[in-house]
Amino acid sequence: MWRMIYYFSGTGNSLYVARHLADALGERLCTMQLSSVSSLKEQADESVGLVFPVYAWGIPSVVEAFAKAFPKGAKPFLYAVMTCGDDMGYTDRVLEKALGRQLDAAFSVLMPDVYVCLPGFDVDSKEECREKFLQEETKVKEIAECIKARKQVRLLKRGPFPWVKTYVLRPLFNRFLVTDKYFRADASKCIACGRCSKTCPVGNILIIDDLPRWQSHCAGCLACYHACPYHAINFGKMTQHKGQYNLYNYMK
Ligand SMILES: Cc1cc2nc3c(=O)[nH]c(=O)nc-3n(C[C@H](O)[C@H](O)[C@H](O)COP(=O)(O)O)c2cc1C
Structure with missing residues (x-):
């Protein structure tokens, strides 16, 4: 069984x-x-x-x-x-x-x-x-x-x-909020480390010309936003002053 x-x-x-x-x-x-x-x-x-x-x-x-x-x-x-x-x-x-x-x-x-x-x-x-x-x-x-x-x-x-x-x-x-069309990476902060792309559970992010590009099949999980080490990724203007969550800070 x-x-x-x-x-x-x-x-x-x-x-x-x-x-x-x-x-x-x-x-x-x-x-x-x-x-x-x-x-x-x-x-x-x-x-x-x-x-x-x-x-x-x-x-x-x-x-x-x-x-x-x-x-x-x-x-x-x-x-x-x-x-x-x-x-x-x-x-x-x-x-x-x-x-x-x-x-x-x-x-x-x-x-x-x-x-x-x-x-x-x-x-x-x-x-x-x-x-x-x-x-x-x-x-x-x-x-x-x-x-x-x-x-x-x-x-x-x-x-x-x-x-x-x-x-x-x-x-x-x-209908209105499960979309990747509002995600942007700030080119002045992004170092193209690729962490957003690696962390995306549905393979929705490619790094093209040193910036992440979302490929329109987003699961809406926000893994890319939270994983960015420089807070370079934002969902419109809404997340610019929001915190980021890192599970590894809490794991024993
Ligand atoms: C798009 C989205 C919608 C969410 N909606 C709810 C919700 O309706 N109620 C709630 O209590 N938490 C909600 N959350 C929080 C998550 O359910 C919670 O943080 C979860 O543990 C994340 O799991 P994961 O780390 O496995 O992705 C939402 C998170 C996201 C990203």
Whole structure:
């Protein structure tokens, strides 16, 4: 029997959680790619975990594509672990719609917030980040116990007005803000180190004439913005005075 955890991560939080969970369960990790769905079809899976970040109280486009390709005949114990900075609305329901089936279990894990592209949104303070990493340890242990016991549970932080967030605000967000057309690199700061290109989980950035060029299939994860060592990358003017998040500052 096969037990597998599939993950998608932009800035590393979900990969961090997925690794801890895989260690606690003794399971294997695999990135969410359409090519990995085909291996799923061939296996008689006993349990499948999906670990990914919440984007606008819903699922990232990469997760949606993976979930839609999920084999309809497969009947593993299926669970989702969703990392979010604050609250996740009805992300689990959005995922279930894309999968075409119910999840057996669903969990949210609070992690440092990486969303910075709208007024009023910024990275968490160092203290808040440390607190979230402390809580993550306990939460992952709890999740692992639930999964080992094949518990049908939902331990989720939906937050206030989940319906409005997921079904009214999210479509607007996806329509107007999931785009790379506002990303620019400041040529006076950029040293063409290529970190943005290497860190992009969907291979959307090429370095051309010593500057990053976005190739219009952005996942909206902001990994490029956060990874830039000189804060040379901005999303319009909105992020010029915002903070950057680096997971490695908090890893033990
Ligand atoms: C485009 C985008 C949208 C986000 N939307 C939400 C949200 O609706 N609710 C929330 O609590 N956090 C939200 N966040 C924060 C992330 O879910 C959180 O920081 C997550 O742990 C990042 O995971 P990653 O490092 O694996 O990419 C958003 C982040 C991004 C980049």
